[in-house]
Every structure is written in structure tokens, then in C-alpha cells.
Amino acid sequence: MEKLNRTDAEWRAKLTPEQYRILREAGTEPPFSGDLLDIKHKGEFRCAACGEPLFGSDSKFDSGSGWPSFTRPKDPDKVSEQQDGTHGMTRTEVRCARCDGHLGHVFPDGPGPEGQRYCINSAALSFAKDEGAEEGAEEGAEEGAEETGAAD
Ligand SMILES: [Zn+2]
Secondary structure (H helix, E strand, C coil): CCCCCCCHHHHHHHCCHHHHHHHCCCCCCCCCCCCCCCCCCCEEEEECCCCCEEEEHHHEECCCCCCCEECCCCCHHHEEEEEECHHHCCEEEEEECCCCCEEEEEECCCCCCCCCEEEECHHHEEEEECCCCCCCCCCCCCCCHHHHHCCC
């Protein structure tokens, strides 16, 4: 993947302070605070910094952790993973492979066949709803979500 390189000043101008803190300084938003936690629409989750599509709604699940969680990236090449020894823990950090923005961490306790749980900050992602998707054509378990969530 072609790398996107911007200067620190460019990132500061482009991102909100909260996005900058997370994406460029490997920060973490408080649990249950993010805008994308309860998104259940079909669509894709893109890097908030560079716009690269990183995760699909089909891999999103409710982990109970308070952060948007996914079983896998859209494509393994979309993210880079590296060991993170900060905060006295050994974790695996997940970054956008294109712009190197910090997204969150991945843990080996996911529910899918991959066994992975990508625990990602809402502020590091933007959601693009799949406009072509038929609302209500999905399993039907989410009935009522349209009235409460998608009225705008
Ligand atoms: Zn990116």
C-alpha cells in the first residue's frame, strides 16, 4: 500500500484535538464514549485521518468493552500490527497501514473464526453508510433501529 506521509502540522490542522491525541499520539478514548460504538448499519469504517476503508460492518460485533470491536479488518494489508509494551501490558497495537495512524489494539479473544478482537477507538474511524443496502432486509433482529437511529 502506498504510504501517506504528512507533517505533524498538517495532521494538527486536519484532525480534531481528540482525533490527533488518539491517531497521532496513540491515545485512547474513554469506554462507551465513542460515536460509532452502537452503529449497526451496513457500511464501512474508514480511517478518520486518511479515509482508507479499514473495517466492514459485517465484522463488527458488540464486545461489551465500550469500544467498537471487529473480528477482522477488511483486508489484512489495511492495518499494521506491532507489539506495544506501554502501560505495563504487552498488547498488540493496530495502526492504519496507509497513514500510520494509531487505531487501537487487537486481542486474541474474538468470537469469530479468526479468534481476533480488534478494539478500535471511534475517534480513529469515520463511518460511511452503505446507501445501497436495504434497511430491514437484514436478519430482522435490529427492527426499531431505523426509527430511533436513522431519522436524520
Ligand atoms: Zn489512515
